[in-house]
Amino acid sequence: MKTVHPSIVLGAYTWDQDRLPRDEFQIRGQDLNQAMDANGWKAMFIYGDADEHSVLAYYTNFVPRVRWTIAMIPREGEPRLLVSMSSRDMPAMKLMTWITDVVSGWQWEAGFDPWIAGLKGDVPIGVGTIGFERMQPRLFRSVEKSIGERVRLSPAQGFEGATRSLRPRELSLLRESCAVVKAASAAMVRAWRDGANAEGAVLEGERVARSLAAQDVRTLVSLDGGRTLVPFRGEFKPAGDSLVAHFAVKVQGFWSELFVTASNGPSAFPKVEKALEALKAAVKPGVVGEDLHSKAIQALGTRAIHPVLTSSVGRRVGLSLDEGCPLRADDASPMVAGYVYSLHVGTRDDKGGAIASAMVAITAKGAEVLCESGDALAG
Amino acid sequence: MASDVRIEDTARYLEKEGFDAMVAACNGQNLFLDSNVVFVFSGVRPIGEAVVVIERSGRSTLVVTPAWDAERAAELSRTDDTLGCDDLSEGLERALKKINVNPAKVVTVALATLFAQTARNIEKVLGGRRAANDGFASQIARVRNAEELAAGRKGTWIAERGYERMREIVKPGMREFELTADLYCFMKGMGAEDNFLLLSASQHNLAVRAAGHRKLDVGDIILSEITPCYHGQFVQICRTTVIGEPSPVLREKYKVLQNAMHRGQETALPGTRVRDVANAMNDVFRDAGYGKYCQPPYMRVRGHGLGITSDRPGDITDDSDVVLEEGMVFVMHPNQYLPETGYLMCGEPVVITPQGAESLTERDAELDFIPV
Numbered sequence: 109m110k111t112v113h114p115s116i117v118l119g120a121y122t123w124d125q126d127r128l129p130r131d132e133f134q135i136r137g138q139d140l141n142q143a144m145d146a147n148g149w150k151a152m153f154i155y156g157d158a159d160e161h162s163v164l165a166y167y168t169n170f171v172p173r174v175r176w177t178i179a180m181i182p183r184e185g186e187p188r189l190l191v192s193m194s195s196r197d198m199p200a201m202k203l204m205t206w207i208t209d210v211v212s213g214w215q216w217e218a219g220f221d222p223w224i225a226g227l228k229g230d231v232p233i234g235v236g237t238i239g240f241e242r243m244q245p246r247l248f249r250s251v252e253k254s255i256g257e258r259v260r261l262s263p264a265q266g267f268e269g270a271t272r273s274l275r276p277r278e279l280s281l282l283r284e285s286c287a288v289v290k291a292a293s294a295a296m297v298r299a300w301r302d303g304a305n306a307e308g309a310v311l312e313g314e315r316v317a318r319s320l321a322a323q324d325v326r327t328l329v330s331l332d333g334g335r336t337l338v339p340f341r342g343e344f345k346p347a348g349d350s351l352v353a354h355f356a357v358k359v360q361g362f363w364s365e366l367f368v369t370a371s372n373g374p375s376a377f378p379k380v381e382k383a384l385e386a387l388k389a390a391v392k393p394g395v396v397g398e399d400l401h402s403k404a405i406q407a408l409g410t411r412a413i414h415p416v417l418t419s420s421v422g423r424r425v426g427l428s429l430d431e432g433c434p435l436r437a438d439d440a441s442p443m444v445a446g447y448v449y450s451l452h453v454g455t456r457d458d459k460g461g462a463i464a465s466a467m468v469a470i471t472a473k474g475a476e477v478l479c480e481s482g483d484a485l486a487g
Numbered sequence: 488m489a490s491d492v493r494i495e496d497t498a499r500y501l502e503k504e505g506f507d508a509m510v511a512a513c514n515g516q517n518l519f520l521d522s523n524v525v526f527v528f529s530g531v532r533p534i535g536e537a538v539v540v541i542e543r544s545g546r547s548t549l550v551v552t553p554a555w556d557a558e559r560a561a562e563l564s565r566t567d568d569t570l571g572c573d574d575l576s577e578g579l580e581r582a583l584k585k586i587n588v589n590p591a592k593v594v595t596v597a598l599a600t601l602f603a604q605t606a607r608n609i610e611k612v613l614g615g616r617r618a619a620n621d622g623f624a625s626q627i628a629r630v631r632n633a634e635e636l637a638a639g640r641k642g643t644w645i646a647e648r649g650y651e652r653m654r655e656i657v658k659p660g661m662r663e664f665e666l667t668a669d670l671y672c673f674m675k676g677m678g679a680e681d682n683f684l685l686l687s688a689s690q691h692n693l694a695v696r697a698a699g700h701r702k703l704d705v706g707d708i709i710l711s712e713i714t715p716c717y718h719g720q721f722v723q724i725c726r727t728t729v730i731g732e733p734s735p736v737l738r739e740k741y742k743v744l745q746n747a748m749h750r751g752q753e754t755a756l757p758g759t760r761v762r763d764v765a766n767a768m769n770d771v772f773r774d775a776g777y778g779k780y781c782q783p784p785y786m787r788v789r790g791h792g793l794g795i796t797s798d799r800p801g802d803i804t805d806d807s808d809v810v811l812e813e814g815m816v817f818v819m820h821p822n823q824y825l826p827e828t829g830y831l832m833c834g835e836p837v838v839i840t841p842q843g844a845e846s847l848t849e850r851d852a853e854l855d856f857i858p859v
Binding site: 110111112113114115116117118119120121122157158159173174175194195196197198199200203240241242243244245246248308311312314315318319321336337338339340341342415416418 | 516519602668684
């Protein structure tokens, strides 16, 4: 789920070597080495920005707080991070990554050109790229000018969207993220039940999440009983009869999220909970998105999926809130053990709406529920 | 037709230059240093990539992604129409068909800020690369209107309350991120929809940075760059706070920053070049023997414009020929690393008046301390 992008990614991102030791990045970097060897590339460039940086973070642990970053990873030699911030800020940026050569991207010719000049091989030297489709045209023109005819860029395939199963140490971090989203969304519901309005309740949840060292918090809330969801507006309108919100947190690099619907009386949309139960019961290795979508639609009866869910009943979540594999009517890709999904289902009418969700880790024989909307309501 | 002075100015520009329409774009990322041209014309901070189409007649259409955000955008937008889509180029194509514009007679603004693939797709919709005037929105919005200035004043009020809150709750043993969590949400509760909040501490800072896990301690110098955004108007105050009694040398050196700030404010009259303001501040440091520190990494700039309406006058640097105009709003901050003290911060949001740069704050930066 997207909301209005903040002007800076605020959280405490210092590289925690206890949880993600140096060897983690050697393991991860093997994919890059294989791609370089298979394609004859001498290096790979990974582009990420403040909004989407999951691949960059996966290989470097670095998260751009503003603007962009390019990781330049050679097959042989020292990698460099080119960060779009002032040289004044580089000491702080170095705390986020195992890469020691971190330089300001604002002095482009000083940061990019000498590193490129150090690549050896027959001209044109092949370099694989990841994420360049998001690069702003003016930055791409700088890249083109610097590489000239000496380097040929080729988009690397298979790196966008995570195709990797989470290993135990990664799943452990994702569990911590789920613990924070549970605590925060439970605080949100408690605040609402204690009389806070919808935006005030969500803000209380955010305060709890940030106090628990969440690196990022993204929220949406309904101001019309669940019919639509909107980013924070600061209007703090009086509390209504229901609270419908989306709450996402990032902890140690891993996202988790919950949709929560709370009401003063009985649920106006009981089929939503039934549909989520049907999804949870159905997920296991080998199941495809179209089957899950069909089960959810069946459980919702005549109602359509809430528009905010963009026709899907889930997607993969990890280093990004959207790692792809949307569970839609036309999705034929099978679930795989080690993948983590956010399952979500919701609907609306003219007066309101409801959405519920669960985070699940696919296991060898089924699935483990990591957190779900009910956790927030029970808290 | 919606009434908006900047859209009317744009329509006149299109008429004069012989264009049928303007397509102004943003990528959905918000930087407090930059203009968000879609916000300038519509008053909406989009979630994803978006464009505003302005016709020569003055009619305007906002196109936003994702499609599900269209209802909110329509409610907030000053444009005549609002359209939601999940693919910006497809949405733009639909919008242009509705208004029957000749794509060859379109001028673009900030298309280069979009993601490369989206920009290419939009160029296809427009039948090729069209004339660009990327600084247009920034230029016509360079002076805040009354409503924006009022929002800036409210944002400043929020920033000062945030700083007061910090001085109330900070204590040794607290972690930087815990303090930041409280302040961020405290100011959000006052209506700050965004906040470029840097807050860090050290016994000898090299620069300010985002909060980390460090535990605050007696003798720490806390640097805070508190930058709330209220109704799209970012403002910034820069503060230096010591846990415990500040040393005499720290007090003495902080006065250099305050003097530089005052010199900058006096110099910043309408008609003055930005470089002269920067040099006036740098001269104070030079006179104090710190001339060689008036460059990165010991400082960055002596202030800067504030998004997301207009980034003018840009960075306050000694090589900028931008001329200050009455009503311009920016942050002036002679933040500086000094070898005896480390990095120190002192800065206010200011508005240019005939008397110089008037601070929007009730209380200018002092070297504050937390008794222990």
